[in-house]
Amino acid sequence: MALETGQLIAERLRCVIFDEAHHAVGRHPYAEVLRLLRDGCCPARILGLTASFMHGNSDPERRLEVLEDRFRAKAFSPQVHPTLSHSERRFTKVPWFESAQDRDGTLAAYARYASHLDILVENLKELTQFNWELQNSLEREKGRLRGVLESLGPAAYQPFVQESLLEVVQAKLSSKLAFADGDAVECLQRALALLPHCREVLSSRVSTVSDEASRKFEALCKLLRRLLSGSTDKILVFVERVSVAGPMARLLEASTGVEIAHVCGVQGMEEGLRLWNLQRFRTTCRVLVATASLEEGLDVPDCRYVVRYDFFSSAKSHVQGAGRARHGEAEIFYFDNDPEMEEDRRRRIEDALNLSLSRSETEQQPPQPQPPLASMASSASSLPTGTESLGEGIGHAWGEEQTLWDYRQNKSFRGMTCACGALLHITSRAYGRGRKKKERIFSVQGALVCPIPTARDKNGSVRA
Template identity: 25%
Template sequence: MLLRRYAYLIRKPSPFNAVFLVPQVVLQADALEMHTDLNVGKYWGDMEVDFWDDAKWKQEIDKYEVLVMTPQILLNGLRHGFFKINMIKVLIIDECHHARGKHPYASIMTEFYHRQLEAGVSDLPRIFGMTASPINTKGVNSADSYWQKIHELETIMNSKVYTCVSESVLAQFVPFSTPKFKFYQDMEIPYVLYAHLVQELNVFKVKHECSLDNLDLEASAAESTRRKISKIHSALIHCLDELGVWLALKAAEYLSCYESEFLMWGKLDVFGEKIVRSYSVDAFHAIGACIPSDPDWTIVNDVKASVDAGFLTTKVLCLIESLSEYRVLRDIRCIIFVERIITAVVLQSLFSELLPKYGNWKTKYIAGNNSGLQNQTRKKQNEIVEEFRKGMVNIIVATSILEEGLDVQACNLIIRFDPSPTVCSFIQSRGRARMQNSDYLLMVKSGDFSTHSRLKNYLTSGDVMRKESLCHASDPCSPLSNDLCDEEFYHVASTGAFMTLSSSVGLIYFYCSRLPADGYFKPTPRCIIDKQMGVCTLHLPKSSPIRTVCVKGNFKSLKQKACFEACKQLHQIGALTDNLVPDIVVEENDAEEIGKESYNDDQPIFFPPELVNQDSQESMTKYYCYLMELKQNFGYEFPVQNIILLVRSQLEMEAKSVGIELEVDRGTLTVNLKYIGLIRLTSDQVILCRRFQIALFRVLMDHKAEKLTELLSDLTSGNNSEINYLLLPSNYMGQNPVIDWLSISSILFSYEKVWKNHVNCNAGMIQTKSGLVCTCMIKNSLVSTPHNGRTYIIDGLLNNINANSLLTLSDGGVMTYKEYYEQRHGIHLCFSRVSFLAGRHIFPVQNHIQSFNLLLFILQNPVTHL
């Protein structure tokens, strides 16, 4: 109705628009298109609107009359100067009770609306906010405190609250669910079982936290891992207390399998992730040991017996019994609200086993991503809601994410498994039951008079808020307090782009996210705060034109000040455009418009200075040595050997060591890189190392002896190298890693020298095509077979097999090896009594860049690979 009233102001070609801010874009936009004849544009995060430029937004603004979007999109658009507040004639804000603190609703009003209002600008949008409860905080328990919160909302929205006299008036148009209290007796799980498991979990927690000390991680990375362990530990203890041993087992199982990203200064912290997961696995085995091992036992066999044993709690039993009371309903649609994500996850596991006996009810869960304990996408959540709407899903276990924006007319039951923390949460969750004669069950522990009283106050809060709003209906809105709109800001006059201390943090993270990255590195800023000195140093990735920014000031705002100063400097040098957008985003948009090819990972565009020849004329060359400790996480008869990396400049490593995990054919290989000291090499040693490195790479890449022979015969090989780093084999002298000079010197192999050095050796000689070789040198050597040009690694001699030994053919025939080689390959074996060599193929080198690109292509073009 409101949009119809103002439609004449926004009809195209009018330069004005109406903007509708909502949490669920598609739902509200569809309603607008159904009930108005206005052109409606829809915008949400998955459309990648963060990367749209001024020209793209101008097209949308000129095309559509009503723009439906999430509040963050409008806030970003205003901050970048893509939108102007005075181009909006009507601003509709759904769930406007969020307009407080640093929420996008509040930022839109304080940064743009109120600044213009104080400047005397009159051409501002009409504000229409909608909410079921204007109060969204805890601790409100009197009429005066209710009015204070309502007045704060009116002030920031520059609007007055309008409401009905009573709930009965609304009930004529909107169904209200019937509140019912469900009380359950609190019975703890057996103490011996509980104490045993808590002690086990505590031991595991200490064990894995102590293991961090052996990894030599940076303090911030170790602390981050400790916090994750503590979070998982807390979740498991909570499950034991509130849900029972069986659901705690399900929680440990989920957490031990959950894939997440542990980031440490832009790099994947593999060791931290493994320790966290290892804790979850240990917890899973410890809890699982307390569950009956009988394969025929299930949690649903006897629920009450499971409660007595401590596998389930009486609270969970109350929930099961409450649901069973509604099994007569043919088409139940129920939402169970819980406080924690892990509770939602494990209750779905329980109901998936239990509820089919009540009529094939299907259960799914929906939870937010803020805690980092799950990675459910918005698309997946929308799919579940749509299944719920169609009746394909009967029960959703949800956190507060579903308290707002969900409109399923068939929803007939709401259960508050955990009590609402605020009056707004109470009213919003109650409102999800849209069907006539629906119920709103409130689970309360018997004897918990405080919670019972609080929920009863929530039931009457609607009447109190209506009364207070009507009593103050004639009071004017108060001006916004100075502390809400006096935040330091940076303004670009040419575009209207606007940045505050608060918004600069998000902007600097967005800028870094657009810097060059790949599947193994994510550029992020890093902030170091010295509390004693009151100094904050912001470190930006190497690919940023500004590397560090240092500021002093109030401890509470130090990080914001550093990001604010960094953004100003980036804008001043052109790394941020006049719209305060990374210039990289602009270049990408231009490339799309002119059809430019996307970046190719295979192009060797940049070499780090640490790896490039510095053209030193010194007789002794200084190298920084880094040990690459290799640990194979799979069984194989041939062990890996550590490698030493030599570079001319010291690497900028924040931690004393850096760990990564590489995928190989048989499993994973853990690599730990750490600095071990300086070394000085003569020019001859450098050339020797280069020749070894070149020869090694040539063999691995080609597997052909001809090219290796050409390389070794070129005496200038290794004299000239633009890329001046060395990857060399390592062994140990005592406890200290050293360069394996014996292996490196093998590149100087000479038949003449070998013969002279082994004249008196008792091992005996073996004849090769190129000359005699002592058999003691055969093991771990490279041997080429001329008839096929292949190169093999030799593991030793086959003492019982020679040219006269019998070979069984595939057709069952038998002949000697000598006969076989002469008939098959035309080779005459002259030394028929000499033992054969035990050889194996050289490992094939995997090109993971190409395989990654192939996988990416298949994922992007699934139809062509069915």
């Protein structure tokens, strides 16, 4: 890490911004960077940004407390344009039904196609010159077939084998190559070089075996055809599994007759192809199938519809996914989640944030000062700048510590007052490892030596 190696010097930083700041908990790198910044006595201002501070299903109030403690700051929620507010978005539950007979048919189809895929992979092993990296990746990824067929139906077998299988294998091998060294580099390079030949073999040995789709996928096709008719609005479909994204895009293309792209994360698609497909969606392509890993940060201003095809478990997915629809008349469709329940969870997050804000405002709101003498506040506020001296002064009979108001600077401070009109400012400074140690600093505003003789005895000590 740059802070640990000295490539970045904490003392020289002036501003540090954490995007998706909700990750800064536990052992996440964000949490470690914050710790290093504090230990390095970093003077920089630190700003954390997030659409939702939740990540998982923990208690919202407790989660917010952890983040505020980690950043040593209070959360702030700015006012947003009505078109970006959840209250302006419509949420719709998509009805679909799958019978026990449908599930049995899917399992039977999986048994047939899994055996066929096993034979294909064994044939590829003979053609790949016993390349261990390629064979291991193929064995691992072919196991995703069941999830693909359960989600989309037997019709997904062909696009899975011909396109998605090797697309994911290539992405994972390329990602592994970026961090490999020694003999592993040569093995991975040979594996990547064999992929075009493998693709030719699979394309030639797999033909259309079925056009049967799952009931759920049929409901999705019906929904997209309705949204696409008579409109030019863009549609974003979220799925949970990388292996489903590619086959779904190909089947939707065949069903709707429009251009459809798909994108996955680092482990499911190479960077160049992902950027190209995103650019297609921003320009010519109207529908994009994306994995949930891209629900953070995917920004297409004219996207009107968001479809959540799979079940998700966290409130963050509800907030982040719906936030991808930036259109003024945005609508979000859920297949497996209950929109009302997800909105209730979102409101719990907002309530926790509002409660934290109200507590912060209460703590910061100073009470009106009530000095013992009517002239004390006015005389202290009129003291010229530059009359402050460090220390507690000489001979002052300071009153009880309280929150006072500085009329000149229009802010509150902790301090004490003396009958002579002088004020004792008290400030605190955190220091040391973890900033757990506290130091109180005193400074006198007004006369350093108390001019009231009755406040001191003849030896110069303050009377009790």
